[in-house]
Amino acid sequence: MENYDVIIVGGGPAGATLARLLPPQLRVLLLCDDRRDKPCGGLLAPDAQKALARFDLTLPKELLVDPQIFAVRTIDLVSRQQRYYQRMYLNVDRAKFDRWLLSMASSHAEIRHVRCRSVERREGGGFLVAFPGAGGSLETVSAPLLVGADGADSLVRRSLFGPARTRRYTAIQQWFPLAEGNPFYSCVFDPATSPCCSWSICKDDFFIFGGAFPPRGSRAAFEAQKKRLADFLRMDLGRPVKTEACQVLRPSRPASFCLGDGGAYLIGEAAGLISPSSLEGISSALSSAAALAASLERSRPLAAYRRATRRLRWRLLAKNLKCPFMYNPLLRRLVLKSGLTSISVREQRG
Template sequence: MITDDRYRTLLIDGKTYSGNSFRKPCGGLLSPDAQKAFAEFDLTLPKDILVDPQIFSVRTIDLRTRSERHYQRFYMNLDRHKFDMWLKSLVPEKVEKFCGKCRSVTQRPDGTFRLVCKGNGGAEEVFTADRIIGADGANSIVRKFLYPQKKIRRYTAIQQWFPEENAKPFYSCIFDPETSDCCSWSISKDNIFIFGGAFAPYKCRENFEAQKKRLENFGFVFGKPLKTEACMVLRPESPFDICTGRNGAFLIGEAAGLISPSSLEGISFAVNSARILSEVLNGNASDPNRAYSARIIPMRIKILSKVMKCPFMYDPFLRSLVMKSGIESIKVTK
């Protein structure tokens, strides 16, 4: 949070409780790293953000080898939109708020930024700022403005919601190299069964449907979806994919490319990078861009460690060895 009185801060965000508000498609699982990030703010989570059931393990399925293992997990199962709205409610009163979307970013010769925005009601507004922070996720308009040439690996994440009916709720992680070189997941939330996966953009919908078909042999019953949602998700391949911003513009969270390429866990990276940037901007660094970039180095190293973990999860041969070995798996008695 930027608390320094040197700044007048404007938050541009269109999320509301209304039915047609943008809702981030997400697994809504708060990892231990994210829980720690909130603990460091001395924050506690209101219970109406949690959903039923809470989970203790993940059923990992490799469709290629038809093998399965269970692994213990310590996630909290959340309603992602309620979680986002709770976070928004924590924004201090003195921060001005504009409910809408930023359409374009430009930088003037004097170094200030010009943001053309459209309010949720349709009216256009133009804002000028000395500094901007892109916290605008995988499809960041600020990142595109700052680094138009820079490519980062991206996937299309597709999720469908189904009535749970009589199935026993479970959390699963699915690997199916025939349809995706990333992973898929299923999770239950308040009697809704959610199935989603990350797919290379080309033929993503076909591959999603093909994977659903293949999962029917594993006892998955899908039926007619209540809702289908999709968005982009980034998957960095190296610490150099992380871009922290320049010339008075900063990137945090997934806009910076900060997301685990192994698990697609991104909430802890978003919270931690926001905290680091606020510390830099509230301090007296002569070059805040350089100071922020330096403070992000441990997160780059963490991304590197996740990149190195990827072959053991995503290379079909290594994954089958890991799953066969049973290392860290738990025995589940039904």
């Protein structure tokens, strides 16, 4: 059986960043199931841009998609109000972004493009990790340190620490061929179909509509909301060319986060680190990976990791204070009516 110093499960922004930042003398194995692209808006918020700046990384222009955006159109489908707010996001191709981060990790870690099947604590310490090997049979490897960077539905978290103790939604996104009249970025609220939010965004030749819905009946709620949005916009979205779905978390209290214990650590969304207001999670994935990489060099890594992520965790919880103004229908109606911090947009003529 092969032994490693560290095994990382998941090669998204969190796992790829951790692998890149670990000391080169460590023998690192990164398991990444990349058969399907991560469903995502692919917007790099200012916090994610700052995290990349801290790594002294610049973004190759091939990762950008058309168009770049300056405002979000916020739509309330129940009150039929809408406002525009300035946003400073970068619109990127999420699959290319992940591959770019992973390519920088390849000289630091052995990368296997497989789905991890099981993880377990080993008697006497360390971990056993199983995944499909060369001939299709299960291969088992071991390491004293295990990191779950495997996203919202983390196998590492479920296997070692139980189910996520936080609100969980099913995010569904559909891609449509771009038609005239739909290149805009919107944030959609529709309490008739979801207590969370939805969005639309254009990427090169595609228009994407997606949203987060309570797991039970999520597909029906998505379809109902899509129809309500199309009616509101008086727009025919056409036939989708791709439908994708995954789980998304919304932390609401300190127990929503799980950083790990006993030699197993969680980073990124596996640890519950995502904004409960905007569902922005790339910045937390990058910064928690950097925090763990630095903490593993300390004598008490878990305590150091807790300290290093304390501000991040409080900042994410503090975003819950903003939520009533976004998600409570009455307060949202008042905010939209007041026009506070909104910008007025002159529609283009003909």
